Amino acid sequence: MNLVRIKEERDIVVARSAAKKIAQEMGFGLVDQTRISTAVSELARNIYLYAGQGEVHIEADCNPRSGLRITFTDQGPGIADIKLAMTDGWSSVKSMGKGLPGAARLSDHMEIQSELGKGTTVIIEKWLPE
Amino acid sequence: MLESNSIPILKLKEFLIVSIQTDLHDRMAEQLQYDILNRISETSAKGVLIDISALEMVDSFIGRTLADTAKMAATLDADIVIVGMNPAVAITLVELGLSLEGVYTALNLDEGYELLQKITTADGEDIQNPDSEDSVVEDMNEPGSD
Ligand SMILES: Nc1ncnc2c1ncn2[C@@H]1O[C@H](COP(=O)(O)OP(=O)(O)OP(=O)(O)O)[C@@H](O)[C@H]1O
Numbered sequence: 001m002n003l004v005r006i007k008e009e010r011d012i013v014v015a016r017s018a019a020k021k022i023a024q025e026m027g028f029g030l031v032d033q034t035r036i037s038t039a040v041s042e043l044a045r046n047i048y049l050y051a052g053q054g055e056v057h058i059e060a061d062c063n064p065r066s067g068l069r070i071t072f073t074d075q076g077p078g079i080a081d082i083k084l085a086m087t088d089g090w091s092s093v094k095s096m097g098k099g100l101p102g103a104a105r106l107s108d109h110m111e112i113q114s115e116l117g118k119g120t121t122v123i124i125e126k127w128l129p130e
Numbered sequence: 131m132l133e134s135n136s137i138p139i140l141k142l143k144e145f146l147i148v149s150i151q152t153d154l155h156d157r158m159a160e161q162l163q164y165d166i167l168n169r170i171s172e173t174s175a176k177g178v179l180i181d182i183s184a185l186e187m188v189d190s191f192i193g194r195t196l197a198d199t200a201k202m203a204a205t206l207d208a209d210i211v212i213v214g215m216n217p218a219v220a221i222t223l224v225e226l227g228l229s230l231e232g233v234y235t236a237l238n239l240d241e242g243y244e245l246l247q248k249i250t251t252a253d254g255e256d257i258q259n260p261d262s263e264d265s266v267v268e269d270m271n272e273p274g275s276d
């Protein structure tokens with residue numbers, strides 16, 4: 001397992017490079033490696049922008065299929081309306097609103113848990129082709 | 131904020147050439163945008179080739195920065211052509227839901243250069259509305275007359 005702490009803006013690059021490297025070692029193809037590093041970049045940036053700091057855990061071998069599971073946790077403000085936040089184009093800061101829905105499209109599975117005032121956890125999974 | 135590893139911008143005749151050889155973090159992307167626009171206004175460059183073949187991904191931030199740079203460059207009368215986007219990056223960009231609106235793309239530097247010549251010459255001829263009095267030299271169909 002691999003842990004990247006997000007504290008400053010450069011850590012976004014550290015997280016996405018680490019994820020890409022692990023994906024490559026696990027045998028993911030180049031397109032999937034790129035999907036993974038892009039999704040990680042979006043979600044790590046969300047931590048940096050909205051929570052200030054947090055953590056990215058990258059782990060190999062998840063259930064129900066073998067692949068990559070990446071968990072993004074922060075103790076930031078939380079997301080009031082997850083469904084709204086997942087809407088393509090919706091942004092609370094007049095950005096493009098592509099990060100969450102984009103990361104969902106780039107992965108095989110995504111889940112979000114969030115509590116206002118407590119923080120947010122986003123999990124994405126990418127499975128190896130069978 | 132000083133960036134130790136800023137990205138070089140080369141001038142070749144009326145064009146600028148930028149090759150991004152490093153993983154772009156956000157502030158660096160913003161700095162590059164600023165530097166490119168500055169060089170355009172300093173040199174009156176008509177076009178910019180940006181080689182992104184070494185970029186391992188283009189996320190929403192980099193994508194938006196590139197698109198914004200192209201828009202701002204247009205207001206300075208310069209066109210931007212992005213070259214060398216690798217196929218995995220192109221696929222991912224579409225899935226992310228991003229379109230690089232207003233940005234020309236070409237497969238490699240050679241094609242990018244040709245495209246740039248075409249569009250900058252077309253600009254000078256008819257497409258553009260000639261409302262700026264201090265418009266720069268227009269007759270540069272044949273580069274090499276510097
Ligand atoms: N970790 C987080 N903590 C708190 N709020 C978040 C977090 N991640 C996302 N959000 C909220 O969800 C909204 C949508 O996020 P998303 O990444 O999809 O878009 P964005 O960040 O606004 O724009 P883009 O990512 O396209 O620049 C954000 O505007 C923000 O309000």
Ligand SMILES: [Mg+2]
Pocket residue numbers: 042045046098099100
């Ligand atoms: Mg975002």
